[in-house]
Amino acid sequence: DGGITQSPKYLFRKEGQNVTLSCEQNLNHDAMYWYRQDPGQGLRLIYYSQIVNDFQKGDIAEGYSVSREKKESFPLTVTSAQKNPTAFYLCASALTSLGNEQFFGPGTRLTVL
Amino acid sequence: DAKTTQPNSMESNEEEPVHLPCNHSTISGTDYIHWYRQLPSQGPEYVIHGLTSNVNNRMASLAIAEDRKSSTLILHRATLRDAAVYYCILRDGTNYGGSQGNLIFGKGTKLSVKP
Numbered sequence: 001d002g003g004i005t006q007s008p009k010y011l012f013r014k015e016g017q018n019v020t021l022s023c024e025q026n027l028n029h030d031a032m033y034w035y036r037q038d039p040g041q042g043l044r045l046i047y048y049s050q051i052v053n054d055f056q057k058g059d060i061a062e063g064y065s066v067s068r069e070k071k072e073s074f075p076l077t078v079t080s081a082q083k084n085p086t087a088f089y090l091c092a093s094a095l096t097s098l099g100n101e102q103f104f105g106p107g108t109r110l111t112v113l
Numbered sequence: 114d115a116k117t118t119q120p121n122s123m124e125s126n127e128e129e130p131v132h133l134p135c136n137h138s139t140i141s142g143t144d145y146i147h148w149y150r151q152l153p154s155q156g157p158e159y160v161i162h163g164l165t166s167n168v169n170n171r172m173a174s175l176a177i178a179e180d181r182k183s184s185t186l187i188l189h190r191a192t193l194r195d196a197a198v199y200y201c202i203l204r205d206g207t208n209y210g211g212s213q214g215n216l217i218f219g220k221g222t223k224l225s226v227k228p
Contacts, residue, residue, distance in 0.1 A: 042218035104156030
């Protein structure tokens with residue numbers, strides 16, 4: 001089945017540690033996105049990538065880093081510089097950044113203790 | 114960025130139609146109206162989008178006002194599975210390839226469906 005996967009579903013880390021969230025898609029999509037969602041709020045864009053080996057900062061990129069070495073993969077690293085990392089993280093992909101529909105993964109809920 | 118205004122919450126009875134409103138008075142001529150929904154603890158899913166004409170698909174209908182300053186998402190027969198947060202989003206159609214094409218999510222409307 002084609003789709004977009006994120007792992008793990010729940011992640012716990014100690015304060016001060018970097019953590020990398022996985023996002024994989026087998027939809028052959030060029031564009032990929034990372035969003036952050038806080039309780040009762042909408043999604044906010046962290047980073048996006050229109051094509052492999054390229055990515056751009058979104059609205060709240062500080063304290064995060066990404067890479068796009070493969071078309072299928074767009075991992076997000078939450079660094080110790082992120083002041084409030086506890087949140088629900090969602091990855092999405094689209095056929096191209098010109099495409100009409102973004103497909104979302106199931107999300108990773110990160111809790112920093 | 115063009116903004117949308119939606120009610121915080123709405124209630125519906127199962128098997129009845131639901132009309133979810135969205136105001137976007139500052140919409141530009143090239144903005145598409147997109148709707149996504151998010152079920153609890155899941156990622157959002159695409160529902161429908163349109164530019165000027167009303168649109169129908171298997172999930173819902175989108176009614177767009179003649180002046181395009183408002184739109185309504187219509188669920189023809191609500192089911193318990195339709196309980197979700199519904200987001201109305203404007204997306205610039207002139208430059209999907211740039212940041213203007215990115216989705217900007219507000220808080221949406223939380224729809225509750227009563228059996």
